[in-house]
Amino acid sequence: MKKDIYAKMQILSDSAKYDVSCSSSGSDSNYKTGELGATHNSGICHTFSADGRCISLLKVLLTNYCIYDCAYCVNRSSNDIPRAAFSPRELANITINFYKRNYIEGLFLSSGIIESENHTMELILRVLKILRFEHKFNGYIHVKLIPGSDEALIAEVVRLASRVSSNIELPSDNSLKLLAPNKTKEKVLQPLKIARDLSLERDNKAIGMSTQLIVGATPESDFDILKLSSVLYDKALLKRVYYSAYIPVNDDKNLPAILTKPPLVREHRLYQADWLLRFYGFSYDEILTSQAPNLDEELDPKTMWALSNLHLFPIEINRASKEELIRIPGIGVRGAHKILKARRFKKLGFDDLKALKISIKRAQYFITCEREFQREIALYPENIRAALIKPEPKKQPSLFDVSGITGEL
Amino acid sequence: MILRYDGTFEGFLTLVYEVYHQKYKPQLIEKPSLHPKLFDEAIEIEYDGSKSQKVLEAMRQKWSKQDIQRVMHIFLCDTKAFELDLLNYIKLGFKNAKELQNINNSSVFFINNLEKELFRHYHRYSGFLRFEELEDGTLYAKIESKFSLVYLLGRHFSKRFNNQNYIIHDIDRSLAFVKIGDSMDVRQVSEFEEPLRSASEEKFQHLWQTFFDSIAIESRANEKLQKSLVPLVYRKYMSEFE
Numbered sequence A: 001m002k003k004d005i006y007a008k009m010q011i012l013s014d015s016a017k018y019d020v021s022c023s024s025s026g027s028d029s030n031y032k033t034g035e036l037g038a039t040h041n042s043g044i045c046h047t048f049s050a051d052g053r054c055i056s057l058l059k060v061l062l063t064n065y066c067i068y069d070c071a072y073c074v075n076r077s078s079n080d081i082p083r084a085a086f087s088p089r090e091l092a093n094i095t096i097n098f099y100k101r102n103y104i105e106g107l108f109l110s111s112g113i114i115e116s117e118n119h120t121m122e123l124i125l126r127v128l129k130i131l132r133f134e135h136k137f138n139g140y141i142h143v144k145l146i147p148g149s150d151e152a153l154i155a156e157v158v159r160l161a162s163r164v165s166s167n168i169e170l171p172s173d174n175s176l177k178l179l180a181p182n183k184t185k186e187k188v189l190q191p192l193k194i195a196r197d198l199s200l201e202r203d204n205k206a207i208g209m210s211t212q213l214i215v216g217a218t219p220e221s222d223f224d225i226l227k228l229s230s231v232l233y234d235k236a237l238l239k240r241v242y243y244s245a246y247i248p249v250n251d252d253k254n255l256p257a258i259l260t261k262p263p264l265v266r267e268h269r270l271y272q273a274d275w276l277l278r279f280y281g282f283s284y285d286e287i288l289t290s291q292a293p294n295l296d297e298e299l300d301p302k303t304m305w306a307l308s309n310l311h312l313f314p315i316e317i318n319r320a321s322k323e324e325l326i327r328i329p330g331i332g333v334r335g336a337h338k339i340l341k342a343r344r345f346k347k348l349g350f351d352d353l354k355a356l357k358i359s360i361k362r363a364q365y366f367i368t369c370e371r372e373f374q375r376e377i378a379l380y381p382e383n384i385r386a387a388l389i390k391p392e393p394k395k396q397p398s399l400f401d402v403s404g405i406t407g408e409l
Numbered sequence B: 001m002i003l004r005y006d007g008t009f010e011g012f013l014t015l016v017y018e019v020y021h022q023k024y025k026p027q028l029i030e031k032p033s034l035h036p037k038l039f040d041e042a043i044e045i046e047y048d049g050s051k052s053q054k055v056l057e058a059m060r061q062k063w064s065k066q067d068i069q070r071v072m073h074i075f076l077c078d079t080k081a082f083e084l085d086l087l088n089y090i091k092l093g094f095k096n097a098k099e100l101q102n103i104n105n106s107s108v109f110f111i112n113n114l115e116k117e118l119f120r121h122y123h124r125y126s127g128f129l130r131f132e133e134l135e136d137g138t139l140y141a142k143i144e145s146k147f148s149l150v151y152l153l154g155r156h157f158s159k160r161f162n163n164q165n166y167i168i169h170d171i172d173r174s175l176a177f178v179k180i181g182d183s184m185d186v187r188q189v190s191e192f193e194e195p196l197r198s199a200s201e202e203k204f205q206h207l208w209q210t211f212f213d214s215i216a217i218e219s220r221a222n223e224k225l226q227k228s229l230v231p232l233v234y235r236k237y238m239s240e241f242e
């Protein structure tokens, strides 16, 4: 039976939803006179879904038919689920019409493997060409490259897309072998390497790429995961790693049982730690070691780091450098900027910080303001830890916690 | 002492002029009110083009472009009582333009924050604003917001809808940003009749709702968080929340 367009939309967005990356930010503005669409360099959320995620892109699969059978994936061929496929023209048309109504910043296109890797990549390329050439659309298009497709096809896609990515999914080769036998780390990294080299050749600027790692499906530690991310960032292979708490969708002897709760707190902590890598000048081995390989569920990674480095504290607010200020728990980049700006005019005390609306709930244990400092809690890790954890009942973090968006840690 | 001005940027500059020349020390500065009071003690400041021009000129000489623009932005926050702080801010800036960066001063802090609030608001609406396609292809959006945003939003969309005609209609203020062909301006809306939507409008709204509903992950449902991210006041014209 031919499915109507609404059913297709339902099926193909439903299958795409476990893919977490929503970001459309970080592209320079690029509009052209007489054309449609521009990307914006600070991400715009067009709405928020019922689970509290920012929706900025039309995130769909071109099709959820797949010839492969990866154990962790809803679309695996052995699953008995409704299947559908958009035609490239149909999808391009929906994208344009959504864009004109300001529902979205652009398209996030991924796909199951239909017929073959190359065939799938060609269909995706069709969508890109219709959007870019027929509709003269300059908005954001993110494409998930298909590992194993031809270099020439990948090159064409890279040329037309705003951003590309390829999901590594599992943090080690062993886990891949076990759960996605048609993939290897080599194979999932192949499109990323091609894309990086191409974009470097072209304009010396690596195209923004991202990947997704599934957390909690396999035994890797947070240390393993952060180390992998950090290596990928250093190689300029990736701009962003997304962490996705594994939600059991299939029964499989090699995977957590279907009723297992997704490890949301762990995912949240990984995002915070990743933030420290990208924006706060931390290295992965400052945050974790192979002896203590996992993040603390009760404390954010920066506080955890501070407590094991108490010899660096307290830090004097009126003299510390920006790099030192942002390492203080509870003070983010924005807070540091306010402090730097305000202290040009006067010596800052605790009350001044409050007046600047900088929360010192966590920071107070780690700072001095000239002669002022908090005196109730002795400067020992156990004491501070107890003081920090007690007053705040643990709350359920969300996928993109507000703090994650603003970058305050 | 209470001063009253006409609520406009130029009117306020006139007021600044008078404060300096008449040595007024207001405790309150009012915008015109619709309900005249029985015991009205306010001193009425009449707009005067040459006086406001002089104040503007003085600002131009002493301040950075950004500082002046900030004052204009504050006037888009027309539902806030910012006048006394703004007056302090301007006086401070005339004494020493450098002091306008001193966020330890409560008026500077207030004005800075109000501008940030305006930008936050604008940023949100740049995502939450919804256009509908009219019969002739024009894109039409309605907005009801606590700050006056059509000018900022209109310019924002001129980049992305470069080859489209569009209208952003501020219902409460009866203002509209109109872009047709190459011309763009903000107009007063005197009369208004609900325009007809294009034949495919309903289809795309329905598709959007379908997408919106199916993209959510049930096991992570979090209505409270969603409400804090898209507060109810923004939802009026967002069809996915109907």
Ligand code: SF4
Binding pocket: A066, A067, A068, A069, A070, A073, A074, A075, A076, A077, A111, A112, A113, A180
């Ligand atoms: S190849 Fe991709 S879509 Fe197909 S089963 Fe594996 S993960 Fe799922």
